[in-house]
Amino acid sequence: MIEDRAAVGPEPSDPEPEQQEAQRPPGPARYRWYVLAAVVVALFALPLFRPMISSYNYVLTLGALILMWVAMSSSWNILGGFAGYISLGHSVFMGVGGYVAGVLLYYHGISPFLTAPLGGLAAVALGFLAGFITLRTRGPAFIISTIALLFMFLLMTDNFEYLGGAAGLPLPALPLSQEWLRVPFYYAMLLIALGAIWTAYRVAHSKFGMGLRAIAEDEVKAEVAGVPTRLYKISAFAISAFWVGVAGAIYGYSIAFVRPTVFFTIAISAQMVLMAIIGGKGTVAGPVVGAVLIYAINELSLVAFGATEFNIVIQGTMLVAVLLFFPLGIVGTLRKMNRLPAFLNWD
Amino acid sequence: MPILEITDVSAGYGSGPDILRGLSLEVEEAKSYCIIGPNGAGKSTLFKVIAGLLHPRTGNVVFRGESLARRRPDQVLATGVCFVPQDQALFPEMSVRENLIMGAYLVKDRSLVKERLARVYEMFPILSERAGQDAGKLSGGQQQMLAMGRALMIDPILLMLDEPTLGLAPQIAQQIFSQVEQLKSMGLTVVIIEQNAQRGLELADWGVVLDLGIVRFEGPSEGILEDPRIRELYLGKAASTGETR
Numbered sequence: 001m002i003e004d005r006a007a008v009g010p011e012p013s014d015p016e017p018e019q020q021e022a023q024r025p026p027g028p029a030r031y032r033w034y035v036l037a038a039v040v041v042a043l044f045a046l047p048l049f050r051p052m053i054s055s056y057n058y059v060l061t062l063g064a065l066i067l068m069w070v071a072m073s074s075s076w077n078i079l080g081g082f083a084g085y086i087s088l089g090h091s092v093f094m095g096v097g098g099y100v101a102g103v104l105l106y107y108h109g110i111s112p113f114l115t116a117p118l119g120g121l122a123a124v125a126l127g128f129l130a131g132f133i134t135l136r137t138r139g140p141a142f143i144i145s146t147i148a149l150l151f152m153f154l155l156m157t158d159n160f161e162y163l164g165g166a167a168g169l170p171l172p173a174l175p176l177s178q179e180w181l182r183v184p185f186y187y188a189m190l191l192i193a194l195g196a197i198w199t200a201y202r203v204a205h206s207k208f209g210m211g212l213r214a215i216a217e218d219e220v221k222a223e224v225a226g227v228p229t230r231l232y233k234i235s236a237f238a239i240s241a242f243w244v245g246v247a248g249a250i251y252g253y254s255i256a257f258v259r260p261t262v263f264f265t266i267a268i269s270a271q272m273v274l275m276a277i278i279g280g281k282g283t284v285a286g287p288v289v290g291a292v293l294i295y296a297i298n299e300l301s302l303v304a305f306g307a308t309e310f311n312i313v314i315q316g317t318m319l320v321a322v323l324l325f326f327p328l329g330i331v332g333t334l335r336k337m338n339r340l341p342a343f344l345n346w347d
Numbered sequence: 348m349p350i351l352e353i354t355d356v357s358a359g360y361g362s363g364p365d366i367l368r369g370l371s372l373e374v375e376e377a378k379s380y381c382i383i384g385p386n387g388a389g390k391s392t393l394f395k396v397i398a399g400l401l402h403p404r405t406g407n408v409v410f411r412g413e414s415l416a417r418r419r420p421d422q423v424l425a426t427g428v429c430f431v432p433q434d435q436a437l438f439p440e441m442s443v444r445e446n447l448i449m450g451a452y453l454v455k456d457r458s459l460v461k462e463r464l465a466r467v468y469e470m471f472p473i474l475s476e477r478a479g480q481d482a483g484k485l486s487g488g489q490q491q492m493l494a495m496g497r498a499l500m501i502d503p504i505l506l507m508l509d510e511p512t513l514g515l516a517p518q519i520a521q522q523i524f525s526q527v528e529q530l531k532s533m534g535l536t537v538v539i540i541e542q543n544a545q546r547g548l549e550l551a552d553w554g555v556v557l558d559l560g561i562v563r564f565e566g567p568s569e570g571i572l573e574d575p576r577i578r579e580l581y582l583g584k585a586a587s588t589g590e591t592r
Contacts, residue, residue, distance in 0.1 A: 207452075210441075214449055217438045224400070224436060226421040226453035 035343040043067075043190055047183045060182035066295045067189035068251060071196035071243045073275035073287035078203055078240040080273060081282035083233055084216030085138070088269045089146030090244055092130075092153050093123035095263030097245030098252035099163060105253065106169045113188060116249035123245025124238045131237030135230065138219070147266060154264035168259030171252065185254040192250065196243035201284050203239065204347060212236055216282065244272075274315075278322045280329030284346040289330055294318070349373035350536060351397070351428075351505060356406035357560075358396045365404065366392040368560035374505065379527075379537040381551035381568065383544040383581055388557040390540045391433065394507045398430035399423035410505070425453055427504035431494045433513055439483025443474050446482045446493055450500030460500070467496040470529065488519035495526060506530065508539045524550055544582050548572050556581055 046063060053059050076090050097119030101112035112119075134145040158166045174181060203209045211232050214222035223229045252258040271294070279290025297318060301311040326333035334340040335347070351374035358367045366389045374380060382390050395401040397408055399420040408415040415423050437446055447467055451460045468475035471492045477485060482493055491511055498506055508527065512520035520543070527550060530537055541547025548554045554571030556564040564577055571577055 210445065210449065211452070213441065214438055214452075217440055218436075221436045221438065224398070224420040224424065224430075225449050226424055228421070 032343040032345065040194070044187075047186060056179070057182045060186040062295075062299060064182065064186045064189040064254065066292055067186075067193040068247045069271070069275060069291040069295055070288050071189070071193040071247045073272045073279070073291045074193075074196040074200045074284075075240045075243040076269075076272040077276045077281065077284075077287045078200055078212075079233075079236045080240075081276055081286070082203060082209055082212040082216060083236045084282075085135070085233060085236075086143050086273065087146040087237070087240075088143050088266060088273065089130075089148075089150040090240070090272055091263055091265060091268035092150050093127065093241040093244040094248030094251070094268060095153060095157070095258075095260070096123045096126055096241075097248030098258045098263050099157065100245075101249030102169050102171055102252050102258035103163065105171055112171075112249045112253040113184065116188070116192075116246045119249035120242040120246035123241040123248075127238035127241030128234060131234035135233045135237060146269075150264055150266060150269065154260050157260040157264065164259075166260060168257050168262070171256045171258065173256050174253070185250060188250045189247070192243055192247050195246075197284070197288060199239065199243065200287075201346060203236075204284050208232065208235070213282070274319065277329055278319060280326075280331030280333070280335070283329070283331045283335065285344045286329050286331040289344065293330075348375070350376045350411050352407075352409045353393075353397070354407050354409070356393075356396060356403045356408060358392060358401055358403045360392075360401070366560055367396065367403070369406065370557075370561050371406075372555065372562055372565070374536060374538060376504075376536055377534045378553055379531045379551040380539070380553045380555055381544070381547035382538065382540045382555045382557055383547065383571075384557035384563070385581065387559075389560040390557050391509055392560075393557070394430055394432070394509050394538075394540065397423070397428060397507065400430075421453065424501060427501070428507070429498040429501055429503035429505070430507045431498050431509065431511065433509045437482045437490060437494060437497070440481055442479050443482055443485070443493055444478040447474070447497055447500055450497030453501065463500050463502060467499050470499070470526070471496050486519075487515050488522060491515065491519075491523055492526065495523075495530075499530075503535065505536045505538065508537065510540050510542050513542055520546075545572070 043063075047060060050056050072090070072094065076087065079090075080086050097116065100119040100122045101115045104110045104115045104118070105112055130146075130149055134142060134149065137145055157163050157168075163169065174184060176184070203212070211222065211227040211229075214225060214227050215229055215232060219229055248263060252262070255262070275290035275294050276287040277290070278294060279288065280286025294315065297314060298311045301314045305311070322330065328336055331340060331344055335345065351372075353370060353372045353374075355369045355371055356367050357365045357369055359365045366387075368389075370389065370393065372393075382393070384390055392401065396403050397410075397415065399415060399418045399422065403416055406416075410423075410426055410428055413426060415426065415428070418426075438449060441449065444464075447464055448460065451463060454460050454463075468478075473489055474493055474496055477489065482490065485493060495508070495511070511527070512523050515523065524546060527537060527539065531550075537551075539547055539551065541550075548568040548571055551568050554564075554566060554568040555562055556571065556577060564571065564574065566574075572582070
């Protein structure tokens, strides 16, 4: 049963057993977790169907990338969606995770599969520090300050010899045969995506999440109500950095190098924002829907039209259409209209 | 023994002139007060100063022996002083229930929150019926009830209501007055700014007339209502006949 968002805040819902039965959502809503469990099982089972998939490595690579975007967009949503602070510098955390794991592999031979959480923690530390400074501002000034953070890291890594400068660091490939090479990355990204969704879900259904939503609605009112707005904003920034950092660590290993231009570009941050907005900023399922939709459409248009950059036209058209017909994003608008399929109602 | 002592408070916005100009007032526990006065007298500004939304330039605000003068709004709220502003300060995109829970954001004991929620629902049954609805979709009267209900979630000692019937139909306004009566009977100290001065003073034990940032008159409400100078200047009624102007 989906929890009442307010009930897991300061006020728990603990009805009597017979009331619980009466309150259980009717129809398909009762089965939403079964549907989601089936999807997760199918995702875990996907690599086992090797003989049935013709382009096995392509499918796994595509799957891993979609899952990475799901993780990053869901994480971004904690700050940008729940708290309403749009960051265009979140790819910094991806880069920090990538470089921490990359350096530990390049200089010390420790696998990023082991050090990826460290990359996430480094991103969290940077999130706290950056949040402490940038979250003194709001609105456009905050957006600009996050972009400045991004360029600062681009410049720093470009000129830091230890990190390989502009050329970056080449990373040794995973010692596996070509046919199995993509499997560990796929599973790693699947776990990261599940972790990011779980984190977003927990935040959305907590007192902390309610405070963030209050901040997004009106920061002054939230403060008057007793929400420690500054602490919450900084915490949201830091929490939203963790899975982006972990994803960056695994991504760097999967492409066998870390380089400033791979991570520290505004396009990656913008993509996270776009996915969350199209799916439904401020909802748990929105960034997941947005990431899958955008990446799938992008990939399909690449297959159909080749490297003509027509995919960008399609993406832009889609954004305009969504903003026209789904102003709150797909999930957000459908929820507002009470037409959201039960299995996507995670809020 | 007053629970709130406002002493020589001067306050204004930004670098603008003083709106409150050395205002002093005492509020006693479990009594109700109605503040009246012309536009620009400083009524809402006084509430903002007490609530910590505006810091006084000079003077002090002491609540139960503690100075509130430099405290943040959430710190003032934690002392039991609750302010319901004119715009009600609701979160329109949150549900009624979430808005009420936001009112008890500082309360850590979940069972206490639940208890207070039940009490508010009992007092305002319409809020219970609309618990899942967005606050922004409620009618004006319902929003006002929600604002009052939310204020009660913190279990305040002193409740300040800034024009709670502003813009409401007379019938709905009457409902709000009845709710304020109920709050009074619960032993709450209520300070109300009311555009309908006559009705506000009838409701309160004590009347306060503000003008140009100072307390011009104060006394028992009946006395204020009957004072010909106040009737003439602030209640819009002819002193001799008692007729509405």
